[in-house]
Amino acid sequence: MDDTGTxxxxxxxxxxxxPEFDGWLSNHGPMAVxxxxxxxxxxxxxxxxxxxxxxxxxxxxxSRAIGDDWREALGxxxxxxxxxxxxxxxxxxxxxxxxLGEWWPRLLPGIAAGATHGVIRTGHAVHALLESVDxxxxxxLGQALGYWAARWQPMAGAVRPSxxxxxxxxxxxxxxxxxxxxxxxxxxxxLAGTDGWESSVxxxxxxxxxxxxxxxxxxxxxxxxxxxxxxxxxxxxxxxHAATAPTAVLRTLxxxxxxxxxxxxxxxxxxxxxxxxxxxxxxxxxxxxxxxxPEEAREVFERAVAHGDExxxxxxxxxxxxxxxxxxxxxxxxxxxxSTSIEPLKVKA
Numbered sequence: 070m071d072d073t074g075t076x077x078x079x080x081x082x083x084x085x086x087x088p089e090f091d092g093w094l095s096n097h098g099p100m101a102v103x104x105x106x107x108x109x110x111x112x113x114x115x116x117x118x119x120x121x122x123x124x125x126x127x128x129x130x131x132s133r134a135i136g137d138d139w140r141e142a143l144g145x146x147x148x149x150x151x152x153x154x155x156x157x158x159x160x161x162x163x164x165x166x167x168x169l170g171e172w173w174p175r176l177l178p179g180i181a182a183g184a185t186h187g188v189i190r191t192g193h194a195v196h197a198l199l200e201s202v203d204x205x206x207x208x209x210l211g212q213a214l215g216y217w218a219a220r221w222q223p224m225a226g227a228v229r230p231s232x233x234x235x236x237x238x239x240x241x242x243x244x245x246x247x248x249x250x251x252x253x254x255x256x257x258x259x260l261a262g263t264d265g266w267e268s269s270v271x272x273x274x275x276x277x278x279x280x281x282x283x284x285x286x287x288x289x290x291x292x293x294x295x296x297x298x299x300x301x302x303x304x305x306x307x308x309x310h311a312a313t314a315p316t317a318v319l320r321t322l323x324x325x326x327x328x329x330x331x332x333x334x335x336x337x338x339x340x341x342x343x344x345x346x347x348x349x350x351x352x353x354x355x356x357x358x359x360x361x362x363p364e365e366a367r368e369v370f371e372r373a374v375a376h377g378d379e380x381x382x383x384x385x386x387x388x389x390x391x392x393x394x395x396x397x398x399x400x401x402x403x404x405x406x407x408s409t410s411i412e413p414l415k416v417k418a
Contacts, residue, residue: 075111076102076197080205082118086125088149088183088190088216095186095216096125097379099209103193104386107200108370113416117377120416128153144179144221152219156211165198165207166324172214173325173333179221180336181343184253184307185314187217188340189383192317195324222254225261227339230273236285236338237292239273240311243345253307256347266346273338279327282334283319287394289334290315293341294391297384298359298403303350305410309384311344316387360405362398369404377414381407 079102088096098121102114131150135142139155142148159168180188190213197206234242244265246256260266276282293312301308318337322330363369366389373385384407391400 073106073111075114076106077203077205079106079114079118080209082122083125084205084208084212085128086122087128088153088212090124090126093146093183093220095183095190097186097383098122098125099212100186100190100193101379101382103197104382105374107196108386108389110370110374113374117374117414117416120377120414121379139218143175143218144182146219149216149219153212153215156215156218157208158211160207160211160214165202165210168214169195169210169321169324170326170329172218173321173329176214176217176221177329177332177336178223178227179217180314180340181222181224181253181257182217182220183222185310185340185344187213187220188337189310189313189317191217192320195321199323222257224257224339224343228267228270229335230271230275230338232272233274234272235292236273236289237296239269239338240289240292240296240342240345242269242272243342243349244269245349245351246346249348253347257343260343260346263346269346270339270342276331276334279330282330283322286315286319286322286334286337289338289341290319290387291391291395291397291400293345294384294388294403295395295397295399296345298399298406299353299356300350301403301406301410302354304348305407306380307344307348309380309407311341312387312391313383314340314344316390360402360409362401362405366392366401369401372408373404376408376411377416378408378411379414381411381413 083098086096105114129150131154133151135151135155194210194213198210244263246259246263276285290312297308297312315337318333369388370385373381385404388400388404
């Protein structure tokens with residue numbers, strides 16, 4: 070729990086800004102500060118925000134309320150302000166678990182929303198609420214769900230797992246989309262027509278029970294994080310989401326009915342596979358050219374915060390979970406690779 074109130078202060082600062090900037094880039098501030106506070110770096114949060122918020126834009130205004138037309142409004146980015154206001158009311162007036170349980174299955178088919186940032190931001194918000202419930206944390210869940218709803222985006226060619234492979238083997242079999250140019254929407258639109266896509270997604274073994282779904286989600290986050298070390302050159306930023314999206318779903322499971330755990334695994338797997346297909350390189354890097362892990366695991370997050378980039382911070386947060394489960398130093402080395410591949414954020418001392 071954040072006994073300093075820093076997370077609440079940070080959320081309040083960030084809620085004066087919108088969930089996107091420069092067109093459609095995602096505001097990672099709430100996700101990064103939640104990780105920083107939870108990992109013991111609360112003292113640097115406001116300095117980090119001073120640098121990060123300089124690039125953000127004001128929160129969008131709403132035009133009309135979301136009502137019975139919610140299905141038609143899903144994925145309509147023009148109604149971003151309407152969705153934010155809708156979930157601001159929902160999370161203020163109803164129990165947050167009730168709101169989440171109602172909307173999670175509605176939003177899950179559109180997990181690709183905002184390059185998976187909708188579900189990732191939701192996962193961080195839920196993680197914070199599972200520790201403590203207060204106004205700013207409830208408001209953050211509303212912001213996250215509103216962003217997800219406005220950018221809701223089903224993936225072409227989405228199919229359910231029905232094979233026998235584990236996450237690592239299934240990820241290794243995901244093909245690359247033919248045209249790896251332009252943005253993520255252009256790449257995701259190619260999935261249905263990509264040779265081997267459907268068979269690679271169905272290759273993952275389905276979960277027969279809720280516990281299996283939870284364990285397989287953890288294994289998926291593990292596999293994607295470890296794969297990042299050897300494949301980050303495909304896109305050092307975008308391939309991080311193949312790991313952080315399943316982690317966000319995994320962290321949300323305790324707040325959801327167990328009947329939703331298996332569908333959550335299926336959606337998280339589709340998202341991780343899609344990001345891998347969209348940005349994966351033709352081959353792995355030479356292991357001799359890759360960085361080593363630091364001597365102590367705690368150094369990873371300290372390095373990420375010192376680096377400042379929001380993606381590196383979020384990957385470090387995920388990688389520490391992976392290292393706790395697997396004791397594999399490649400999880401820590403993956404963060405070192407990210408920090409040497411991504412431009413740092415300049416934060417004043």
